[in-house]
Amino acid sequence: MSAWETVIGLEIHVQLATKTKIFSSASTAVGAEPNSHASLVDLAMPGTLPVLNREAVNMAVKFGLAVGAEINRHSAFERKNYFYPDLPKGYQTTQLAEPIVGAGSVELILDDGSRKTVRIHHAHLEEDAGKSLHEDFHGMTGIDLNRAGTPLIEVVTEPDMRSAEEAVAFARALHSLVTAIGICDGEMSQGSLRFDVNVSVRRKGEEKLGTRTETKNLNSFRFMEMAIKKEVERQIDILEDGGSITQETRLFNGDTGVSRSMRSKEDANDYRYFPCPDLLPVMLSEEQIIELKNSLPELPAQRLGRFAQQYSLSDYDARILSSDLATSDYFEAVAELSGDAKLAANWIMGELTARLNAEEKSISECPMSAPDLAELIARLKDNTISSKIAKQVFEACWNGEGSPDQVIEARGLKQVSDSGELQKMVNKIIAENATQAEAYRAADEAKRKKMFGFFVGQAMKASQGKANPQQINELLMKALNS
Ligand code: ADP
Numbered sequence: 055m056s057a058w059e060t061v062i063g064l065e066i067h068v069q070l071a072t073k074t075k076i077f078s079s080a081s082t083a084v085g086a087e088p089n090s091h092a093s094l095v096d097l098a099m100p101g102t103l104p105v106l107n108r109e110a111v112n113m114a115v116k117f118g119l120a121v122g123a124e125i126n127r128h129s130a131f132e133r134k135n136y137f138y139p140d141l142p143k144g145y146q147t148t149q150l151a152e153p154i155v156g157a158g159s160v161e162l163i164l165d166d167g168s169r170k171t172v173r174i175h176h177a178h179l180e181e182d183a184g185k186s187l188h189e190d191f192h193g194m195t196g197i198d199l200n201r202a203g204t205p206l207i208e209v210v211t212e213p214d215m216r217s218a219e220e221a222v223a224f225a226r227a228l229h230s231l232v233t234a235i236g237i238c239d240g241e242m243s244q245g246s247l248r249f250d251v252n253v254s255v256r257r258k259g260e261e262k263l264g265t266r267t268e269t270k271n272l273n274s275f276r277f278m279e280m281a282i283k284k285e286v287e288r289q290i291d292i293l294e295d296g297g298s299i300t301q302e303t304r305l306f307n308g309d310t311g312v313s314r315s316m317r318s319k320e321d322a323n324d325y326r327y328f329p330c331p332d333l334l335p336v337m338l339s340e341e342q343i344i345e346l347k348n349s350l351p352e353l354p355a356q357r358l359g360r361f362a363q364q365y366s367l368s369d370y371d372a373r374i375l376s377s378d379l380a381t382s383d384y385f386e387a388v389a390e391l392s393g394d395a396k397l398a399a400n401w402i403m404g405e406l407t408a409r410l411n412a413e414e415k416s417i418s419e420c421p422m423s424a425p426d427l428a429e430l431i432a433r434l435k436d437n438t439i440s441s442k443i444a445k446q447v448f449e450a451c452w453n454g455e456g457s458p459d460q461v462i463e464a465r466g467l468k469q470v471s472d473s474g475e476l477q478k479m480v481n482k483i484i485a486e487n488a489t490q491a492e493a494y495r496a497a498d499e500a501k502r503k504k505m506f507g508f509f510v511g512q513a514m515k516a517s518q519g520k521a522n523p524q525q526i527n528e529l530l531m532k533a534l535n536s
């Protein structure tokens with residue numbers, strides 16, 4: 055047992071899925087020609103003025119409502135001043151003293167089934183910066199301002215997490231929440247969700263928090279877990295050698311697994327924050343908030359409870375299947391169409407997930423449609439195919455050979471349940487294996503049990519796996535015992 059306790063607080067940038075930018079009418083679409091989605095406002099041309107995007111405000115409020123937070127009826131924008139080539143205004147428009155979303159919380163269910171509440175300190179609206187492109191221009195840096203002015207909310211948690219696993223569980227919960235309420239596309243690899251992790255350690259039993267470091271811009275759950283674990287080790291090593299931790303901002307390289315110091319921590323007053331004179335305060339009415347509240351869809355936590363109840367799933371199954379919207383929708387479609395939620399759950403969490411993982415695909419890229427998987431399950435239930443054959447059919451469907459019914463037909467995989475045909479098969483097997491049959495009849499109960507498998511194996515081989523297992527067992531038993 056370690057003598058140290060880990061303390062983690064997260065700051066998360068969530069890119070809002072608005073069509074246009076937070077202060078201009080330029081498109082937020084990614085993948086366009088550099089600087090083709092940068093308006094005069096985004097380019098910071100003199101004489102231009104920002105106009106606040108109402109949809110960005112609505113999305114921030116929806117987030118607040120989804121985490122049970124106070125929604126501030128009055129919030130205001132401030133300028134955070136610093137120089138960087140991808141920030142042509144020389145300041146970021148953000149919120150500091152009066153954020154739009156106040157304190158809230160997110161409840162997590164950890165892998166061992168236990169529950170944990172992580173408090174949200176606040177969430178504020180702000181704009182994203184542009185991008186510096188270092189690789190495409192030899193000896194120079196390119197500036198792409200397409201991303202400049204993309205609306206973000208920055209969510210700041212209290213230092214409530216106590217391990218890398220808890221931090222990742224929170225990150226996953228946040229991901230499923232913001233995608234469920236439709237305020238973010240959740241594309242981590244494109245930076246739609248970026249995590250800054252603040253990490254400190256303290257001796258167990260100590261009340262006072264240790265000095266923290268902040269590792270910025272982690273955009274995968276795996277990198278986040280790696281970065282935290284490394285940082286905890288690094289801090290403990292330093293402290294055990296009698297050293298002290300420097301409060302600093304660090305960068306983590308996912309390819310090498312190494313982090314390095316980027317700069318010493320700056321204070322808020324280094325940025326000369328002041329109220330933005332170009333923007334009016336944001337005022338929200340009670341009606342607006344109620345309307346947004348009514349527009350919220352089912353939240354992941356509600357869906358989890360409903361899945362466990364409506365489909366009689368175990369807590370574990372319900373948790374996995376309700377974890378994101380795409381998986382939930384897929385599961386519900388298969389469960390309804392096949393009429394068997396338990397089998398739907400087993401197939402999705404077993405075969406399907408294994409196959410998706412092997413091909414590094416997400417469920418929205420799954421080549422097997424929900425109706426097809428439901429058809430496969432239906433054929434299992436009505437005994438058209440055995441579970442062994444079902445795996446073959448699944449494979450064939452996955453590889454684009456058609457629907458389960460088409461594959462079963464084309465490959466002649468229908469289970470043989472015709473008792474006349476099966477009886478003939480049994481007679482033939484016993485005739486061809488007369489010595490074994492005689493030995494079976496002479497053996498005692500215990501030995502017979504072991505020997506029986508041999509005959510079943512022969513029958514399955516003869517029928518290429520298509521004999522109805524229950525029927526073949528009964529017929530063999532009868533023939534051998536007579
Ligand atoms: P700052 O004003 O310097 O940005 P904040 O108080 O806003 O600091 O905290 C930023 C983030 O760091 C929050 O997510 C918070 O939970 C976390 N944090 C603060 N102190 C610690 C600490 N000692 N250990 C770990 N995380 C911390």
Ligand code: MG
Pocket residue numbers: none
């Ligand atoms: Mg802060």
